[in-house]
Amino acid sequence: MARRRQSVTIKHVAADAGVSLQTVSRVINKEPNVRPEMMLRVQEAITRLGYVPSIAAQRMGGSRSHLIVSLNDRDRTIADWRDRQGVDWVGQMLLGGMLTCAEHGYRLIIELVDTHSDHIERELLAAIAALQPDGVILTPPHSENPLITNLLAEQCISFARIGSLKSGPGFAMTMDDERAARIATEHLLALGHRQIGFIAGPAEYELSGWRVDGWRQAMAAVGCDTVGLLAQGDFGHESGRVGAAVLLDGAVPPTAIIASNDRMALATLDVARTLGLDVPGDLSLISFDDTPMVHFTHPPLTAISQPIAEVTARAVELIIADQTGQETPDAPIVVPATLIVRNSTTVPRESK
Structure with a gap:
């Protein structure tokens, strides 16, 4: 069985530079109080030996683990x-x-x-x-x-x-999820939509509530009611299907829906097609996340891109x-x- 090649360690660097292990560690960690000539000797030894600092070496001489x-x-x-x-x-x-x-x-x-x-x-x-x-x-x-x-x-x-x-x-x-939902809603309002549905994420996520708040704020700013336009989801595909079906089967179906993540948006797209609705002709659709899968749907989805x-x-x-x-x-x-x-x-x- 071939032996594993011995790697260069902090001990080799210290011996080559003629300094202590602690001095090498301080140079590696870019700590202050190292004399310039000592720093230069250590850096030259590192370059000469081709040393790559390990986590263990970085921990020496200090409490940081990096x-x-x-x-x-x-x-x-x-x-x-x-x-x-x-x-x-x-x-x-x-x-x-x-x-x-x-x-x-x-x-x-x-x-x-x-x-x-x-x-x-x-x-x-x-x-x-x-x-x-x-x-x-x-x-x-x-x-x-x-x-x-x-x-x-x-x-x-x-x-x-x-x-x-x-x-x-x-x-x-x-x-800024609240603002994100608001600008998504404002985009639809600017197009002329007034019945804008929203499929929310799970309540255990604080950001789910922020997104609902942003949607409601934008709707209220132009005097639009949100009664009957909110569906509860859990970020899963099936919850998106259920939410979309509930909204589109309502007394006054929405002309646009914002889904609180991409999976629920794709589920909404599926439900719309099952009902014979054209997107965006009959139903405009906006998603959150902007993951790769919404770039290649037909049509590609307008989305909130999270940084x-x-x-x-x-x-x-x-x-x-x-x-x-x-x-x-x-x-x-x-x-x-x-x-x-x-x-x-x-x-x-x-x-x-």
């Missing part, structure tokens, strides 16, 4: 992966988080935790003990779970709460700033979503 962990909901994430329907929340998180971590010499790790588990505290403490992260990024519904946020605060771990503006520890972050990569990158920057003693904002961080107009919205048929 690891940031993103906690995602286990059941929903695994279901998305198994369905293979183009849901790219995790992919966009990795894009923003990993690239930003790399710029600062950090690593990003994804951990899946069941927020409804009776053993969530034990799971989380085990992950913290094994990884010793410098920071944690929480996504919904973890970002709204006080058991998780309080535990992280007690452990003195920096963390960001994406999709939660509730008071409490951690950096509160939002993609997941950007908000994750900002979360990494806040955690690193907090770890390195830099000033961080107290107010919630807003990274706004945008509306991408495609071919699934047009003026209502009676206005043509």
Whole structure:
């Protein structure tokens, strides 16, 4: 059996540069109080030996691990992966988080935790003990779970709460879902629609309520009633089918529907076709998320594009700033979503 090639370690660098292990670690971690001539010697040794710093080496001489962990909901994430329907929340998180971590010499790790588990505290403490992260990024519904946020605060771990503006520890972050729903509704109102239905996400997600609020605000601003135009979904395809069927079977069917995620929007598109409705001729349709699958439907869907990569990158920057003693904002961080107009919205048929 062939022997594994011995890699260059921090000990080799220290011996080559003629300095202590702690000095090499301080140079790797870009810590202050290293004399310029010592820094140069270590950097030259690193280049000469082709050394690549390991996490273990980065931890020497200091308490930082240079690891940031993103906690995602286990059941929903695994279901998305198994369905293979183009849901790219995790992919966009990795894009923003990993690239930003790399710029600062950090690593990003994804951990899946069941927020409804009776053993969530034990799971989380085990992950913290094994990884010793410098920071944690929480996504919904973890970002709204006080058991998780309080535990992280007690452990003195920096963390960001994406999709939660509730008071409490951690950096509160939002993609301004209320405004996003409002501009989606305003787009339809500007086309002449007045019967605009909305399929909401699950109540356990704080952002679901924000989106409903934004839709209602835009409708109220032009004197439009929303009675009978709200359906409850759970982000799943079947709930979207049920919600769309309820709305389109109402006494005054909507001429447009906003679905609170792409799966429910695709379900609405299926229901409309089953009923013989043309999209957008008979029914305009807007989705949230803007995942790849809505780009290639017929017609391509107008959608709210959520800046997941950007908000994750900002979360990494806040955690690193907090770890390195830099000033961080107290107010919630807003990274706004945008509306991408495609071919699934047009003026209502009676206005043509």
